[in-house]
Amino acid sequence: MKEIGGYLQMEKGAGKEYHTDMLKLNLGRTALIFLMKAAGAQTLWVPHFLCGCVMDTCEKSGIHLKYYSIDKNFLPIMPVPPADNEYLYLVNYYGQLTDAQIKDLAEVYPRIILDNTHAFFQKPLPGIPALYSIRKFFGLSDGAYIFPGNLPAADFADLPRDVSGGRMEHILGRYESSASKYYQTMLKNAHSLDNEPAKKMSLLTENLLRCIDYSAAKAAREANYSRLNDLLGSDNCLTLHMPEGSFTYPFYHKDGIALRKKLAQYQIFVPTYWSNVIADMPVDSLEYDYAANILPLPCDQRYCPEDMAYLTDILKQCLNDLEKK
Numbered sequence: 312m313k314e315i316g317g318y319l320q321m322e323k324g325a326g327k328e329y330h331t332d333m334l335k336l337n338l339g340r341t342a343l344i345f346l347m348k349a350a351g352a353q354t355l356w357v358p359h360f361l362c363g364c365v366m367d368t369c370e371k372s373g374i375h376l377k378y379y380s381i382d383k384n385f386l387p388i389m390p391v392p393p394a395d396n397e398y399l400y401l402v403n404y405y406g407q408l409t410d411a412q413i414k415d416l417a418e419v420y421p422r423i424i425l426d427n428t429h430a431f432f433q434k435p436l437p438g439i440p441a442l443y444s445i446r447k448f449f450g451l452s453d454g455a456y457i458f459p460g461n462l463p464a465a466d467f468a469d470l471p472r473d474v475s476g477g478r479m480e481h482i483l484g485r486y487e488s489s490a491s492k493y494y495q496t497m498l499k500n501a502h503s504l505d506n507e508p509a510k511k512m513s514l515l516t517e518n519l520l521r522c523i524d525y526s527a528a529k530a531a532r533e534a535n536y537s538r539l540n541d542l543l544g545s546d547n548c549l550t551l552h553m554p555e556g557s558f559t560y561p562f563y564h565k566d567g568i569a570l571r572k573k574l575a576q577y578q579i580f581v582p583t584y585w586s587n588v589i590a591d592m593p594v595d596s597l598e599y600d601y602a603a604n605i606l607p608l609p610c611d612q613r614y615c616p617e618d619m620a621y622l623t624d625i626l627k628q629c630l631n632d633l634e635k636k
Contacts, residue, residue, distance in 0.1 A: 324521025329432070330443065334457040334464055335512035337473040338504060339428050339444030340368040342455040345509045346424050346440050347374055347398065349462040354397040355424075358387065360598040361402065363587035364505070371506075383597065384550065387416070398422045405561045405607070406430035406554030413439065432529050432556030435460070445516070447558060448611070449523060450485075452478035452500060454516040467511075475513035478503070490580070528612040529556035535610035536560050538619040543626070549605070559607035562626075566633060567604030573629035574606075579622060581606045 336342045343365065347355060354375045357366065369376055377397070380388045385404040393399055399420045401413070406429050417423050417439055425441040427433055431448040435441040440460035445451050452475055457464070478500050481493040490497075536557035544551075548563045564570050571581050583589070588602035608626075610619065 321515075321518065324518050326521045326523070328517075328520045329523075329525045330456045330458075333435075333443075334459065334467050335517060336455045336457055336470075337453050337510040337512060338507060339426075339442055339455045340365055341507060341509035342442040342444075342457045343400070343424065343426075344368060344372045344374070345457060345467075346442065346459070346462060347372075348466070349459065349464060350398060350422070350424075350440075352396055352398050352422075354394070355400050356389070356393055356397060357400045358402055358598075359592055359596070360404075360585060360588055360601060361400075362585050365400075367505075381597065386412070387420075389420075393420060393422060398424050400424050400426060402426045403428075403430045403433070405551075406433060406556075406558050407551065407561075409552065410436060429558040430554060431558070432525075432532075433554065445520070448528070448556075449520075450482050451475075451516055451519055452482055453504065454512050454520070470509055470511045473507075473510040473513040473516075475515040479515075531612040531614070532557045532610055534616055535614055535619050538616040539608060539610055539623065542620065542623040557610055560610045562606045562608050563601075563604055564606065564630070565604060567606055569633055570606060570626075570629055573632060574626065577625045577629075579625055581608060 336345060353373070354377060355369060356377045356379055357369070358381055359378050360381055366376060379390060382388055385402075385407050387399065387401065389399075399422060401408075401416060401420075401423050403413075403426060408430075410433075413425065413436060417436075423439055425435075425439055427435070427441050428444040428447055431443055431445070435458035438461045440462050441458040443456040445454035445456070453473065481496040481500055484493040484496065533553065533556065536553060539560040539562075540547075540551065540553075543560070543562055549561055551561065568583075571583065574581055583602070584607060585602045588598050592599040592602070608622065
Protein backbone atom coordinates (compact mmCIF):
# COMPACT_ATOMS: atom_id res chain seq x y z
CA MET A 312 0.00 0.00 0.00
CA LYS A 313 1.42 3.39 -1.00
CA GLU A 314 1.91 6.00 1.74
CA ILE A 315 0.33 9.40 1.21
CA GLY A 316 1.04 12.32 3.54
CA GLY A 317 3.32 12.39 6.58
CA TYR A 318 6.62 14.25 6.78
CA LEU A 319 8.62 15.14 3.71
CA GLN A 320 11.58 13.09 2.55
CA MET A 321 14.71 14.07 0.61
CA GLU A 322 13.98 15.78 -2.69
CA LYS A 323 14.63 13.91 -5.92
CA GLY A 324 17.81 15.02 -7.65
CA ALA A 325 17.16 16.86 -10.90
CA GLY A 326 20.60 16.38 -12.49
CA LYS A 327 22.27 13.54 -14.36
CA GLU A 328 24.78 11.00 -13.20
CA TYR A 329 28.22 11.13 -14.83
CA HIS A 330 28.04 7.50 -15.96
CA THR A 331 24.56 7.13 -17.39
CA ASP A 332 24.77 3.82 -19.24
CA MET A 333 26.38 1.49 -16.70
CA LEU A 334 25.19 -1.10 -14.23
CA LYS A 335 24.88 0.28 -10.69
CA LEU A 336 26.06 -1.85 -7.79
CA ASN A 337 26.73 -1.36 -4.10
CA LEU A 338 30.53 -1.71 -3.86
CA GLY A 339 33.63 -1.90 -6.01
CA ARG A 340 34.67 -5.25 -4.56
CA THR A 341 31.27 -6.84 -5.19
CA ALA A 342 31.35 -5.37 -8.70
CA LEU A 343 34.52 -7.37 -9.29
CA ILE A 344 32.85 -10.59 -8.11
CA PHE A 345 29.87 -9.86 -10.35
CA LEU A 346 32.16 -9.45 -13.38
CA MET A 347 34.07 -12.64 -12.57
CA LYS A 348 30.82 -14.58 -12.36
CA ALA A 349 29.66 -13.03 -15.63
CA ALA A 350 32.93 -14.18 -17.19
CA GLY A 351 32.50 -17.70 -15.82
CA ALA A 352 36.09 -17.50 -14.55
CA GLN A 353 37.50 -18.91 -11.31
CA THR A 354 41.09 -17.60 -11.47
CA LEU A 355 42.15 -13.97 -11.28
CA TRP A 356 45.63 -12.49 -11.57
CA VAL A 357 45.92 -9.62 -9.08
CA PRO A 358 48.84 -7.31 -8.25
CA HIS A 359 50.71 -7.67 -4.97
CA PHE A 360 50.12 -3.90 -4.70
CA LEU A 361 46.43 -4.12 -3.82
CA CYS A 362 44.01 -3.49 -0.98
CA GLY A 363 43.54 -6.58 1.20
CA CYS A 364 39.74 -6.27 1.11
CA VAL A 365 39.74 -7.16 -2.59
CA MET A 366 41.71 -10.35 -1.97
CA ASP A 367 39.52 -11.25 1.01
CA THR A 368 36.35 -10.78 -1.02
CA CYS A 369 37.69 -12.93 -3.86
CA GLU A 370 38.75 -15.73 -1.53
CA LYS A 371 35.36 -15.71 0.23
CA SER A 372 33.74 -16.04 -3.17
CA GLY A 373 35.85 -19.04 -4.16
CA ILE A 374 37.99 -17.18 -6.70
CA HIS A 375 41.53 -18.54 -6.98
CA LEU A 376 44.16 -15.78 -6.94
CA LYS A 377 47.50 -15.60 -8.69
CA TYR A 378 49.84 -12.68 -8.16
CA TYR A 379 51.95 -10.41 -10.33
CA SER A 380 54.29 -7.47 -9.67
CA ILE A 381 54.25 -3.97 -11.14
CA ASP A 382 57.05 -1.81 -12.51
CA LYS A 383 57.88 1.75 -11.49
CA ASN A 384 55.23 3.07 -13.90
CA PHE A 385 52.46 0.90 -12.35
CA LEU A 386 52.41 -1.50 -15.33
CA PRO A 387 52.02 -5.27 -14.81
CA ILE A 388 54.99 -7.62 -14.86
CA MET A 389 53.50 -11.05 -15.54
CA PRO A 390 55.57 -14.14 -14.61
CA VAL A 391 53.65 -16.20 -17.20
CA PRO A 392 50.80 -15.38 -19.59
CA PRO A 393 47.33 -15.95 -18.10
CA ALA A 394 45.66 -19.18 -19.21
CA ASP A 395 42.57 -19.15 -21.40
CA ASN A 396 40.22 -19.33 -18.40
CA GLU A 397 42.06 -16.71 -16.33
CA TYR A 398 41.54 -12.94 -16.08
CA LEU A 399 44.00 -10.14 -15.38
CA TYR A 400 42.89 -7.56 -12.82
CA LEU A 401 44.43 -4.34 -14.13
CA VAL A 402 44.50 -1.53 -11.57
CA ASN A 403 44.58 2.02 -12.89
CA TYR A 404 46.66 3.39 -9.99
CA TYR A 405 46.06 7.11 -9.42
CA GLY A 406 44.52 7.27 -12.91
CA GLN A 407 48.00 7.00 -14.42
CA LEU A 408 47.11 4.47 -17.13
CA THR A 409 46.25 6.22 -20.38
CA ASP A 410 43.67 4.87 -22.81
CA ALA A 411 46.50 4.01 -25.20
CA GLN A 412 48.31 1.98 -22.53
CA ILE A 413 45.13 0.12 -21.59
CA LYS A 414 44.44 -0.72 -25.24
CA ASP A 415 48.00 -1.95 -25.69
CA LEU A 416 47.72 -4.17 -22.61
CA ALA A 417 44.38 -5.52 -23.84
CA GLU A 418 46.14 -6.60 -27.04
CA VAL A 419 48.63 -8.61 -24.98
CA TYR A 420 46.16 -9.80 -22.32
CA PRO A 421 42.72 -10.09 -23.98
CA ARG A 422 40.92 -11.06 -20.75
CA ILE A 423 41.17 -7.93 -18.57
CA ILE A 424 38.99 -6.50 -15.83
CA LEU A 425 39.96 -2.85 -15.40
CA ASP A 426 39.82 -1.30 -11.93
CA ASN A 427 39.06 2.40 -12.39
CA THR A 428 38.58 3.04 -8.67
CA HIS A 429 41.18 5.83 -8.96
CA ALA A 430 39.84 7.07 -12.30
CA PHE A 431 36.16 7.92 -11.93
CA PHE A 432 36.16 10.41 -14.80
CA GLN A 433 38.03 8.18 -17.27
CA LYS A 434 35.45 6.75 -19.66
CA PRO A 435 35.48 3.00 -20.33
CA LEU A 436 36.91 1.54 -23.52
CA PRO A 437 34.86 -0.65 -25.88
CA GLY A 438 35.04 -4.33 -25.04
CA ILE A 439 37.06 -3.96 -21.80
CA PRO A 440 35.07 -4.65 -18.59
CA ALA A 441 35.65 -1.94 -15.99
CA LEU A 442 34.50 -1.07 -12.50
CA TYR A 443 34.27 2.25 -10.68
CA SER A 444 33.94 2.95 -6.95
CA ILE A 445 32.16 6.13 -5.89
CA ARG A 446 33.34 6.66 -2.30
CA LYS A 447 36.86 7.62 -3.42
CA PHE A 448 35.56 10.70 -5.25
CA PHE A 449 32.38 11.89 -3.52
CA GLY A 450 30.87 12.08 -0.05
CA LEU A 451 28.80 8.93 -0.24
CA SER A 452 28.81 5.77 1.86
CA ASP A 453 28.69 3.19 -0.95
CA GLY A 454 28.06 2.70 -4.64
CA ALA A 455 29.86 1.39 -7.73
CA TYR A 456 29.45 1.33 -11.49
CA ILE A 457 30.15 -1.54 -13.86
CA PHE A 458 30.87 -1.36 -17.57
CA PRO A 459 30.40 -5.00 -18.63
CA GLY A 460 32.37 -4.62 -21.85
CA ASN A 461 32.27 -7.96 -23.65
CA LEU A 462 30.76 -9.82 -20.67
CA PRO A 463 27.08 -10.74 -20.21
CA ALA A 464 25.14 -9.05 -17.42
CA ALA A 465 21.93 -11.06 -17.39
CA ASP A 466 22.04 -11.75 -13.65
CA PHE A 467 21.95 -8.06 -12.71
CA ALA A 468 18.15 -7.88 -12.70
CA ASP A 469 17.97 -10.58 -10.02
CA LEU A 470 20.16 -8.75 -7.48
CA PRO A 471 18.53 -7.35 -4.32
CA ARG A 472 18.52 -3.59 -3.72
CA ASP A 473 20.96 -2.12 -1.20
CA VAL A 474 19.84 0.31 1.55
CA SER A 475 22.17 3.16 2.57
CA GLY A 476 20.27 5.29 5.07
CA GLY A 477 22.00 3.78 8.11
CA ARG A 478 25.47 4.43 6.70
CA MET A 479 25.27 8.20 6.28
CA GLU A 480 26.03 9.44 9.82
CA HIS A 481 29.73 10.12 9.23
CA ILE A 482 29.03 11.79 5.87
CA LEU A 483 26.35 14.09 7.26
CA GLY A 484 28.26 14.64 10.50
CA ARG A 485 31.39 15.84 8.76
CA TYR A 486 29.38 18.37 6.78
CA GLU A 487 28.63 20.19 10.04
CA SER A 488 31.65 19.16 12.10
CA SER A 489 35.17 17.71 11.83
CA ALA A 490 36.46 14.51 10.27
CA SER A 491 38.15 13.53 13.54
CA LYS A 492 34.83 13.60 15.41
CA TYR A 493 33.31 11.05 13.06
CA TYR A 494 36.42 9.04 12.23
CA GLN A 495 35.44 6.03 14.32
CA THR A 496 31.94 6.11 12.83
CA MET A 497 33.53 6.06 9.37
CA LEU A 498 35.62 3.03 10.31
CA LYS A 499 32.57 1.26 11.72
CA ASN A 500 30.72 1.91 8.47
CA ALA A 501 33.65 0.60 6.43
CA HIS A 502 33.81 -2.60 8.50
CA SER A 503 30.06 -3.12 8.08
CA LEU A 504 30.66 -3.55 4.36
CA ASP A 505 33.13 -6.41 4.74
CA ASN A 506 30.64 -9.22 4.16
CA GLU A 507 28.18 -7.47 1.87
CA PRO A 508 27.17 -9.48 -1.21
CA ALA A 509 26.58 -7.92 -4.62
CA LYS A 510 23.47 -5.75 -4.64
CA LYS A 511 21.97 -3.07 -6.81
CA MET A 512 22.93 0.46 -5.85
CA SER A 513 20.67 1.93 -3.16
CA LEU A 514 18.01 4.43 -4.20
CA LEU A 515 19.53 6.97 -1.80
CA THR A 516 23.01 6.74 -3.33
CA GLU A 517 21.54 6.85 -6.83
CA ASN A 518 19.55 9.98 -5.95
CA LEU A 519 22.54 11.74 -4.39
CA LEU A 520 24.60 11.03 -7.51
CA ARG A 521 22.10 13.10 -9.48
CA CYS A 522 22.85 16.11 -7.26
CA ILE A 523 26.59 16.41 -7.99
CA ASP A 524 28.11 19.09 -10.24
CA TYR A 525 30.50 16.77 -12.08
CA SER A 526 31.96 19.44 -14.36
CA ALA A 527 32.92 21.61 -11.39
CA ALA A 528 34.35 18.65 -9.45
CA LYS A 529 36.43 17.50 -12.41
CA ALA A 530 37.77 20.99 -13.13
CA ALA A 531 38.66 21.60 -9.47
CA ARG A 532 40.51 18.30 -9.17
CA GLU A 533 42.53 18.97 -12.30
CA ALA A 534 43.38 22.55 -11.30
CA ASN A 535 44.52 21.39 -7.85
CA TYR A 536 46.56 18.52 -9.28
CA SER A 537 48.22 20.88 -11.72
CA ARG A 538 49.07 23.32 -8.93
CA LEU A 539 50.64 20.59 -6.81
CA ASN A 540 52.62 19.32 -9.76
CA ASP A 541 53.90 22.84 -10.47
CA LEU A 542 55.02 23.22 -6.85
CA LEU A 543 56.26 19.68 -6.15
CA GLY A 544 56.95 18.04 -9.50
CA SER A 545 60.69 18.72 -9.40
CA ASP A 546 60.88 16.98 -5.99
CA ASN A 547 58.74 14.01 -7.03
CA CYS A 548 60.52 10.85 -8.22
CA LEU A 549 57.40 9.55 -9.96
CA THR A 550 56.84 10.18 -13.67
CA LEU A 551 53.25 11.39 -13.86
CA HIS A 552 50.71 12.60 -16.38
CA MET A 553 47.56 14.65 -15.77
CA PRO A 554 44.64 12.25 -15.33
CA GLU A 555 41.03 13.23 -15.98
CA GLY A 556 39.44 14.50 -12.77
CA SER A 557 42.49 13.55 -10.72
CA PHE A 558 42.02 11.21 -7.76
CA THR A 559 44.93 12.46 -5.63
CA TYR A 560 48.43 13.77 -6.35
CA PRO A 561 50.85 10.87 -5.69
CA PHE A 562 54.00 12.36 -4.14
CA TYR A 563 56.89 10.01 -3.46
CA HIS A 564 59.31 10.62 -0.59
CA LYS A 565 61.88 8.13 0.66
CA ASP A 566 60.63 8.54 4.25
CA GLY A 567 56.92 8.68 3.55
CA ILE A 568 55.78 7.13 6.83
CA ALA A 569 57.56 9.80 8.90
CA LEU A 570 56.34 12.55 6.57
CA ARG A 571 52.71 11.44 7.02
CA LYS A 572 53.09 11.69 10.79
CA LYS A 573 54.59 15.16 10.49
CA LEU A 574 51.76 16.37 8.26
CA ALA A 575 49.15 15.03 10.69
CA GLN A 576 50.56 17.37 13.34
CA TYR A 577 49.36 20.23 11.11
CA GLN A 578 45.90 18.67 10.60
CA ILE A 579 46.84 17.47 7.11
CA PHE A 580 45.71 13.86 6.91
CA VAL A 581 47.25 11.73 4.17
CA PRO A 582 46.09 8.09 4.14
CA THR A 583 48.25 5.01 3.80
CA TYR A 584 46.65 2.96 1.05
CA TRP A 585 47.27 -0.76 1.15
CA SER A 586 48.77 -1.02 4.64
CA ASN A 587 48.44 -4.78 4.10
CA VAL A 588 51.19 -4.48 1.48
CA ILE A 589 53.53 -2.94 4.09
CA ALA A 590 52.76 -5.82 6.43
CA ASP A 591 53.07 -8.61 3.85
CA MET A 592 55.65 -7.65 1.24
CA PRO A 593 59.48 -7.67 1.59
CA VAL A 594 60.96 -4.34 2.64
CA ASP A 595 63.12 -4.24 -0.49
CA SER A 596 60.19 -4.76 -2.88
CA LEU A 597 58.80 -1.97 -5.04
CA GLU A 598 55.33 -2.70 -3.67
CA TYR A 599 56.47 -2.08 -0.09
CA ASP A 600 58.31 1.06 -1.16
CA TYR A 601 55.29 2.49 -2.99
CA ALA A 602 52.78 1.60 -0.25
CA ALA A 603 54.96 3.18 2.44
CA ASN A 604 56.37 6.17 0.60
CA ILE A 605 53.81 7.42 -1.93
CA LEU A 606 51.73 10.09 -0.27
CA PRO A 607 48.34 10.53 -2.00
CA LEU A 608 48.00 14.27 -1.41
CA PRO A 609 44.38 15.47 -1.45
CA CYS A 610 43.46 17.59 -4.46
CA ASP A 611 39.71 17.07 -4.64
CA GLN A 612 36.81 19.46 -5.20
CA ARG A 613 36.74 20.66 -1.59
CA TYR A 614 39.87 22.69 -2.21
CA CYS A 615 41.27 25.44 -4.42
CA PRO A 616 44.78 26.11 -5.77
CA GLU A 617 45.47 28.39 -2.79
CA ASP A 618 44.84 25.43 -0.50
CA MET A 619 47.36 23.45 -2.54
CA ALA A 620 49.94 26.21 -2.03
CA TYR A 621 49.31 26.06 1.73
CA LEU A 622 49.60 22.28 1.69
CA THR A 623 52.88 22.53 -0.19
CA ASP A 624 54.28 25.08 2.27
CA ILE A 625 53.52 22.79 5.22
CA LEU A 626 54.88 19.74 3.38
CA LYS A 627 58.18 21.49 2.61
CA GLN A 628 58.44 22.64 6.20
CA CYS A 629 57.97 19.04 7.33
CA LEU A 630 60.62 17.89 4.86
CA ASN A 631 63.06 20.42 6.28
CA ASP A 632 62.32 19.18 9.80
CA LEU A 633 63.02 15.58 8.74
CA GLU A 634 66.29 16.53 7.07
CA LYS A 635 67.51 18.21 10.28
CA LYS A 636 67.19 14.96 12.24
